[in-house]
Amino acid sequence: MEILTTMVNLLMMTFRLSIPIALAAIGVTISERSGVINLGIEGIMLLGAMGAVVGSHIAGSAWIGLFVALATGVVVGGLYALFVLGFKANQSVIGIGLNSLASGLTVVTVKSIWNKEGISGTVDQLETFTVPLLHKIPTIGTMMTDQSPLIPITLFVSLFAAYVLGRTKVGLRLTSIGEHPLAAATAGIPVMRYRTLAIIVGSALAALGGAYLSVVHSNLFVNNMVAGRGFMAIAANILGGWNPIGALLASLLFAFTQALRFQFSYIQMPEQISQLIPYVITLLVLVGVGRKAKSPAKLGVL
Amino acid sequence: MKPKGTFNLFARRKDWESLWYSLLAIVFSFLLVALIMLAMGYNPINAYAALFRGSFGSVYAISLTLCRSVPLIFVGLAVGFALKGGMFNIGGEGQLYMGGFTSAVTALILPQGMPVFISLPLAILAGMVAGMVWGGAIGLIKAKLQINEVIVAIMLNYIAQLLTSFFVNKYFMAKGSMTPQTEILPAGMQLPNIVANSQLTTSLYIALFMGVVYWFVFRHTVFGYEVNALGNNPSAAGTGGVHTVRTTVLVMAFSGALASMAGIFEVFGTYGRFIDGFSPGIGFTGIAIAFIGQGKPLGIILAAILFGSLQAGAMQMSLMEGVSAHIDKVIQGLVIVFIATPNFIRYLLNRKTR
Amino acid sequence: AKETSTTSSDVKIGMILGVGGLGDLSYNDLVYAGLDRAQKELGIDFDYVEPQSIADFETFLQQMASTRMYDVIISVGYDQVEPLKKVAPQFPNQKFAIIDENVALPNVASFVSKEEEGSFLVGALAGMVKKTDLVKANNTIGFISALDIPLLDRFYAGYEAGARYVNPDIKVIANYVGGNAPFSDITTAKEIALKQFSQGADIIYHAAGGSGLGLFQAAKEKGFYAIGVNSNQNVIDPDHIVASMLKRVDNAAYVIAESLVNGNLATGGLSVLGLASDGIGYTVAESNVAVGPEILAVVEKIKEAIVSGELVVPDAHKDVASFLASNSFR
C-alpha cells in the first residue's frame, strides 16, 4: 500500500511536471515538421506565462488567462514567421533574440502593471477537477482527485496533433514541406502559408505550456519562471523523433527522472550528481533509440 | 544556415552593404527602444548618451567593452567553425564550463615551484583539451550514431554545469568562501591587465589571434577546405576523399576548444579563479554572434564587440540613468533580431523611396 | 534606479545588488527595503544597480567609486567579496559596506548574518508544534533549499538542529530546487513541497527565495503549514504560514544610512547580525495559526540561551549531529 501510494504520487508528479514541456515540445514538433527551427521557445513560454497572468488579472478568470496566453503565442508566432519567412532572417538568431527580448519584456510588463519587481501579484488560478465516483477508489482515487484540466488537454493535444500530422491533408502537406519544399511547391501547395500556420500553432502551444506554469500550476508570474523548460522541450521533440506522441513520451521521461530525483532524496547522493542523472539518462536513451529519430530533410533550410 | 563558400578577409561589396544594413538595424532597434523608454518615463537621449559613454566614452569604457567582447569572440568563432562544417554547436556553454574548470584546477594542483611560462600554458592546454572532449563527443555521437547534435549538446550543457558545480562544491571550494568557487589562482597565473584597474586582460590578444588562426585555416589550409566541403555537401566531400567521420569529430573538437577558451580566459583573466555558474549564457550569445558575423572572423569579432559594447553601455545606463537591466535585455533582443534581418531594413527603405 | 527623497539630507548611497536582482524575496529585496525606509524617514538619497552577471560587480564598484558621488557603496551578497577586495583599496577615501560577508579592509563595513540562529528557532518551533495535535502525529517536517551551497546550508543546519534539539527523533526531509533558475522556479518548489507533504511533512521551511512561493501554494492547496524566510512572509498566507525567520539586513541597511546621517559610520569592522543584535529573529505576527503560547515561551527561552551564548548553533549541516550530541534540551 505504502509503495503503491508512493508510485501514484510519483506518477502524478510526473504528469504535472511534464505538461509544460510536453505542450511546448509538441509545438516544436509541429513547427519543425514544416522545416522551421525555433530556438525561441523558452522566450515564447515566458511570454505565454506572463500573458496568462495578465489576462487572469484583468479578466479575473484563469480561463481567460489561458486564452490570452494562446493569443500571445499567436502574435509572437506571427512575428516570428514574418521575420524568418517574410524577411528570411536566420531562424536561430531570431530565436535567441526572442529569448533575450522575452526575459526583459516580461519583467518590464509586470513592473508596469503591479509596480513590483520580478514577481507579479497573485491572480485567479485554474480550478482543478475531480472525477465523480472514480475518485472514491482508494489510492488510485487520488489520481482522479483535484487534477488539472490540462492533463487531459495535453493528452488530447498530442493525440490530435499526431492525428493531424499523420492522417490529414494538412499533415501530409506540412510533412512534405519539411522534407522537400520545392516538391510541395510544384504540387501547388502554398508553402509559406503552411509554414506560417505551423509556426503560429507551435508558438501558441508553447505559450500555453508557459501559461500552465503561471496560472494552472500556480497563480502568479515570477521572473524567469520557465527555467529552461523551453530547451528541454526542444530536446524532447528530438528525442520523440519529431512526432507529437514521441514528444509527449519524451517529456514524460524528463519529468519522471526529475520526479525520481525528489522522491528518493533519502538515498544519500551529492545534490549536483542527483541533478545531472536525468540528463545522463536522456543521453543513454538517445543512444539507444536516437538512431531511428529522423529529422525533416530540409530542417532550417528555407 | 548552411555555411557557403570560402570567404576572404577583405570584405566584398556585399559585405560592406550588410555592414551598412547592420548599422541601420541597430539604429532602428534603438529608436524602437526609445519609445519603450519614453513610455517607462526614462529620457532616451540621456540614456543613449550614457550607453555610449559607458561603452566607448573613455579608455576605461572601451576596455570594458573589449573585456566583455573577449569571451563572445571565442564562442562566436567556435559556433562559426562548427557551422562551416555543417554542424550546429549549441553546446558552447558546457564546453566553456569544462574548459574553465579544468584549467583552473590544473593551475591549482600544479606544483607552485613550476615556472609560470610552463604551468600557465599547461593549465590552458588542459582546459582546451577538456573543451575538445566535450565538443568532440558531440561530433562523435553525430558521426557514428547519426544522433542530432543539438539535443546531445543541450544535455552536455547541463551535465557540464552540474559536474563542475559538484567538484567545486565538494573538492575545490575556497577556504571559508560562501560562494562555490576555487581558491584564487597564483598571481603569476592571472593574465596581466591591458588597462590598469580594468578587467581587460591580454586575453584580448589571444582572442584576436584566434580570429586570425580561424581565417587562416579556412583561407589557406587543406583541413579548412575539407571542413568547408563537408559542410557544403557531405557525400560529395566523401567521394572527394574527405574522411567525413574524422573530420566531423575534429570540427566539433576544435569548436569545443574555441568555446572552452571563453571559459578559460574568464578564469585566468576576468576572475582569477573558477566560480560555479559564472557564465551568463555566453555560449548561446555566441550562436547569434556567429550568424550575425556570417561565419567570417572579422564579422564575428565586430559582432562580439557590438554585444560587448551593449553590455558595457547598459551598466552605465543603469548607473547614470537608472535604466533597468531588463530594458537592456529588451534592447539586446531587438538589436539581435533586427541585425539578423537586413531585409526588413531594405523593405523600410524601399517603402520610403516609393 | 534614481530614487529622490521628500525630506532632504545630502547623504547619498550607492547600492550594488546581487545577480538575482530585485524580486528575489531575499537579501536584495531586504536591503532595498531598508534604504527605501531610510529614504522616507531620513530623507537620504540612493541609487542602485542590478548586475546581470558576476563579472559586473567589479565594474559597478569601480564606476560608482570613481564618481566620488556616494557617501557609501553597499555591496549586497557574499559573491561580491572578491571584487570588493580588489576595488576598495583603490579608493581609500570611499566608504564601502558589504552585506552577508566579511571583508577586512579599513574602508569597508561588513555585515554577516547568523541565519542559522533564526532557523534554529523556527526549527524548534516546528519541532514542538509536531508534538501538538495541530498537525499529523508522524513527527516529520520538511525543508526546501534552492541550492546546495554554504550560505543556504546555514538555514538547513539551524533548522534541523533546532527541530531535533526539542524533538530528538523528528525526521527532517530536505530537497533542493536546483535547475536553471533555483530561486525562481516555483513549479519545482511546489512539486517538492507536495512530495514532502505526501511523505508526511506538514510543516515545511524554505530557503529558496522566489521559489518559496511554490511552497506556499502547496501549503494552501493541501492545507499544511509553511514557514517563511527573510522577511515576515506570514502576511502572504496567514492561514498556512505559521512563522517566518527574519533576516534583518534591511535594518543593517537602515543603520548604515542612519549613521551616515549622524556622521558616524564606522568602517573596518564586522557587525554580526544575530539574535543578540536583533539582526536575526523570527515572528509569528499576523499569522492566524494558533501556536500555543507555551511553545512560544520555550522558543523565547531558547532564544535567550543562544543570545547568552550557552547554545552555539551549528552553521553547517555536517555539524548538526555533534551539536545534538553535546547539547540536550530539558
Add this chain to the structure above:
Amino acid sequence: MDAIRMNNITKTFGTTVALAGVDLRIRVGEVHCLLGENGAGKSTLMNILYGLYRADSGDIAINEVPVEINSPKMAQSLHIGMVHQHFMLVESMTVLQNIILGNEEGTFAIDYKKCRERIEVLEHLYHFDFDLDAKVSELSVGEMQRVEIFKAVYRGADIIILDEPTAVLTPQEVSVLFRILDDMRNQGKTIVFITHKLQETMRLSDRVTVLRNGKFVQTVETKDMDPETLATMMVGHAVELVTHKGACCPGDPVLEIRGLKIFSTSENTINLTVRAGEIYGIAGVDGNGQQELERFIVGTERPKIGEVWLNGSDISACTVAKRKKLGLGVIPSDRHRNAILPGMSIVDNFLLGLQRNSRFSSMGLVRHKALEAYAESMITAYAIKVSSERQHISELSGGNQQKLVFSREVGLDPVLLVAAQPVRGLDIGAIDYIHNQLLELRDRGQAILLISTELSEIMEMSDRIGVLYKGGLIVERDADDFTVEELGLYMAGGKGA
C-alpha cells in the same frame, strides 16, 4: 488550335540572359520536342510555363486564352503538368502519398480509400502499375519517373511537360516511357518533351522547336528532319558527330576486381580486369549494382566479400583519399550528390579530390596559385562556359557542371578513370566532346571503366564489355563479339543468367 502559345518570352538571372524573346507554339494533341544545348534555356522556358519562374516579359496563352501563370497551382488549374528533371518526390513518403500530395481526397482527413480508387481507374486507363505503399526512396529511377508522370495525370493535366525524362533511364525504361507517352497522345494529351537525344526526337515527336543560347531558332515538322540537320540547328554550325575510335592496344592490368559480392544476396560475384589503354564497359539495367560497384571502387563503401586491386596492390581497405593518391579518377553517376560542392566557387570545386595532391597542397596548405592556374587552364581547355572562377558552381548549367567534373577528374592523368554515366544530361556537342576525350585518354594508355546504362554508349565506346545483372557479371567479351540484340538480352538477364 494551339495548346500553348508563348510569345517573346524573356528571362534573365542576374547577368545571365536565360531567354531572349523566345516564341513557342504547341498544338493540341501533339508530342513536341524542345531541343537545345546545355544552358540553351529549355528548363527555364518550361519552368516559366509551369509558374516556377516569372518571365521578365512576354505573354502566354493556353488553348488560345491569354493567361498569367504565377504559381504551379495556377498551372495545374490550367491542366498543365510537369515532370522535372530532378524529381519532385518526397522520398520518405509512399508512392500513394506522393501522387495525391496537394490533391488529396476528403475534407479534413485524407480519404485514402477514395484516393486509391481514383488512382486505380487512371492506372488502368494508362497502363501504369504501382506498388502504392512502397516508399519512394525504394524505387528505381524509372519507377520514380513514372510516379512523376502519373502525378501529372492524376492532377488532370492535359499538357504534360517532361524535362530530359530519358536522361536517367535505361533503354528498357525508355521504351516503357515511350509506350506511355504514345498512350497519352492517343488519349489526346499534349506533350512537351525536352531531350538531348536526336533519335528520340525523331522517333517520338510530331514537331520540334530548337533553342540556342536563349534564342528561338525554329519550329519544324519532325518528318522533314534528320538528326544531322537538327544538330546543326542546335549548335549553329555543321557538326559531324563521329567518335574517332582507333584500335586498342591494352597494356598491363590496372584495375582488378576479385570475387566481389555486390549484394549479400547476389549469387554470382564480379571478377574483372581493366588494363591500361582500354575502355572496359559495364553494361546493365540500372539497379543491378552499378552504384554499389562504383562505391566499392571509389572506396566510399568497403566490400564485405571480394577485393579491389589497383596496379597490383590490394586497395580494398584503403580510404578514398589513399585511392585518389594512387591515381584514381572518378566521374560519379550522381553528379549533384557526389561530384560538386554547390555552395562553393568553381575554383574550390576544381580542388575537390585533389586537395591532398602534392601539386595543390604542401604541408597542409593549399597552393592557391597552382590551383587557380590549373582551373583556368581546364576551363579553357574544356571550353567550360563560366563568367568567373569565383562564381558558384551551382550557377553553371548542367552541361558545364559535368564538363568541370570531367576535366577535374582527368586533368591529372589518373591511372584509372571510373566514368559512371559520364554524359548523362549533356547535349550532343558535349557528349561527343567527352566521348572523344575518353578515347584520347585511352589512347594515352590510361585504363577506363565505363559504367553506363546507355546501350549505344557502351557499344560505341568500349573495347571490352561486361554485363552486370543482379549484382553479378554474367558475361564478358570483346565489344565486337556482341550484337546490340545479344547485349540487350543479357542485360535483361535472358541469356546465360
